[in-house]
Amino acid sequence: MSTNSFAAILFLLSTLSFSQTPKDGKIFLDSTWNETTEANHKYYRIVKDYYSDKESYKIYDYFKSGVLQMAGASKFKDRLQKEGQFVYYYENGNKESMESYISGSQTGKQYNWYQNGQKKSEREFFVDINTRLPSYRIIQFWDINGNQKIIDGIGEYETKTDNFYETGKITNGLKHGIWEGNIKSLNINYKEKYENGTLLFGVTTDSQNIKYEYTSESTMPGPKKGLKHFYQFFGANFKISKEARIYNVTGNMTLNFNIEGDGSIAEIKVTNGLGYGLDEEAIRLIKSYKGWEPAKSRGIGYKVQYYLPIIIK
Known part of the structure; x- marks a missing residue:
């Protein structure tokens, strides 16, 4: 994706108003985004016009510091069912991602940036015709130094943050072959095998060397x-x-x-x-x-x- 295209995406972002009124609702959230008390919160959510009956509600999430973390809309006020465009931010104020939803399911293009403001990736979300589950293609990817590692869906993917690491091969925009990663906050490592984007199997190993086998990256409660x-x-x-x-x-x-x-x-x-x-x-x-x-x-x-x-x- 060209630099001009990325600039155009940034230019088209809507100007949002974040002022709170007495008609708005405020919900305190913990580090796992579950509702909690004011004393224990890590984030808080403002639901615009909470005390009105509407077809959708504007939702704004904030870091505890008061910096905006997310802006979007939800069909429901007491639980988040994402609808339309969502924009996420780092606590330094830079954009983290921009994505779209229909009835709670992510769809279409997603654009991602590093915390320093450099572009990171372009993904495309879709529903897999075989599994009928949400999936995505990685179309473009740049490392933290601005080097493009995936071009038009082909290349090597590697991402690293203070908490998360993952690496693997991308073919036709999809994960293929062996992928490995770790999540420091959970003290776990994992190894997965993919074929044209389909997860064949995975094994997670925790801090006690207990292994958990799976064939789906995530399952619903x-x-x-x-x-x-x-x-x-x-x-x-x-x-x-x-x-x-x-x-x-x-x-x-x-x-x-x-x-x-x-x-x-x-x-x-x-x-x-x-x-x-x-x-x-x-x-x-x-x-x-x-x-x-x-x-x-x-x-x-x-x-x-x-x-x-x-x-x-």
Whole structure:
């Protein structure tokens, strides 16, 4: 990609307004981007017009220092479903990346810069026709010194930060052959084998020399037997209170809770309740349901917040 093209991308970035009003919402987030208290936060999120019902909400994330970390939009105000253009920033104020989303799925071109402001890469996101999972091609890549290592999807990729290292071969924009890397903050090393962008297998080794094998770089959290199984369990066991029957209470509920790295659940909250004992009953059933699958990255489970909509008829 030419220098002029990169300059054009920078020029076209919209001017954003970050002022906060009393109608906005503020959410404190920890280092893993889960909701936390003000005393323990590493980041915070401003949701514009939080107390209004809208089709989408402007979202701004900030470092604890008050420097803007991200700007974008979400369909929901209490959980992030990315929609449209997102711009990310380093804490020194330089842009880190610019990317686009449709209904929470990344799509199209992504442009990345190093912390010093130099261009880093151009990627293109798409849905793999075989796996139906999101994937990407690396089209162009420059090292920290400005040397272009991947040209039109062919070359050697190597990236290194204080926390992360990864290297491997790119063919037709896709990972191919053996890739290796490490993540210092997690004290893990990994080795993976790809064929034309498809991960054949991977092995992560942690600080205790325990190995985790995987065939997907990441997996989503949720009921092990699927949402259909959970809702069947919920419907068969949900007990409507006497008060709710008297007043014929129906409607939509929303709950969120943490699925821990071992699959256990914690901190169940009702974010949109119906009252009359129905909220407590929903919490009881979520606690009693056995078989939650944690989110995993390279075979290792980690904690995430999980949002669950429930309809009471």
